Amino acid sequence: MPVISLASPKGGAGKTTAAMLLATELSQKGLGVTVIDCDPRQWSVKWGKGGSVPEKMTIESKPTEENIIDVIDEAKSKSPFVIIDLEGTSSMLVAFAISRSDLVIIPTQAGPMEGESAADAIKLIRQQEKGMGRKIPFAVLMTRMRAAIRTKIERSLTEQLEAADIPVLSTQLTERNAFKMIFDHQCSLEELPSSTYKLDDAIANARSFAGEVISIFKAKTPKKRKQVTA
Numbered sequence: 001m002p003v004i005s006l007a008s009p010k011g012g013a014g015k016t017t018a019a020m021l022l023a024t025e026l027s028q029k030g031l032g033v034t035v036i037d038c039d040p041r042q043w044s045v046k047w048g049k050g051g052s053v054p055e056k057m058t059i060e061s062k063p064t065e066e067n068i069i070d071v072i073d074e075a076k077s078k079s080p081f082v083i084i085d086l087e088g089t090s091s092m093l094v095a096f097a098i099s100r101s102d103l104v105i106i107p108t109q110a111g112p113m114e115g116e117s118a119a120d121a122i123k124l125i126r127q128q129e130k131g132m133g134r135k136i137p138f139a140v141l142m143t144r145m146r147a148a149i150r151t152k153i154e155r156s157l158t159e160q161l162e163a164a165d166i167p168v169l170s171t172q173l174t175e176r177n178a179f180k181m182i183f184d185h186q187c188s189l190e191e192l193p194s195s196t197y198k199l200d201d202a203i204a205n206a207r208s209f210a211g212e213v214i215s216i217f218k219a220k221t222p223k224k225r226k227q228v229t230a
Ligand SMILES: Nc1ncnc2c1ncn2[C@@H]1O[C@H](COP(=O)(O)OP(=O)(O)OP(=O)(O)O)[C@@H](O)[C@H]1O
Pocket: 010, 011, 012, 013, 014, 015, 016, 017, 018, 039, 086, 087, 088, 143, 144, 145, 173, 174, 175, 176, 177, 179, 180
């Protein structure tokens, strides 16, 4: 059962937003999800107090570095998807969570110092790979992008990442008010008031993100061979 971590040592990179968009969209598709909330501000836990937690979603609060591995393993045994919203620092807890992940998503905004933060996250993943003796797949998620235009900084950052052979998700999360509103309203995008500015675009953007994540795991699952009978 895939464990997906949202990681970046940069505070405010967009980890919590991406984690909740992914969790709510997977739930909308009827898939079971456990969110492990490692953000010190416990946004997912607060979100869950609004009463809109889908039946198949569980939110685990504040794991510690002593119990994070057990919390992840327990979640894996119960839910098809485990999403870990990590804190914006490099800590033992972050390292343990990454070591248990099947995919690490690194939300990155377009800015002069953002590439460096993504590089720090990748260094930590590489260290965990060495420690665990296995590959830990990761991908950068460009977030808070402008809807209409691609700025010079955006273009140069994505070019640099691609030149360094760093996987970048083809879906980018755009800067959208609706993505902030899910936390104020404590609900999914689909439950926001229909008058919300560009709600359909926001839903399409989040669905495309969730769809791309699902497709990463589908691509890894070998198709069952058809039984050939004589
Ligand atoms: N795509 C987006 N569109 C609009 N606002 C966004 C988007 N992504 C993030 N934000 C806003 O940016 C701020 C930081 O985002 P978020 O809390 O998701 O980052 P974080 O990486 O989890 O931060 P921390 O390191 O503090 O946990 C929040 O106010 C959030 O609403």
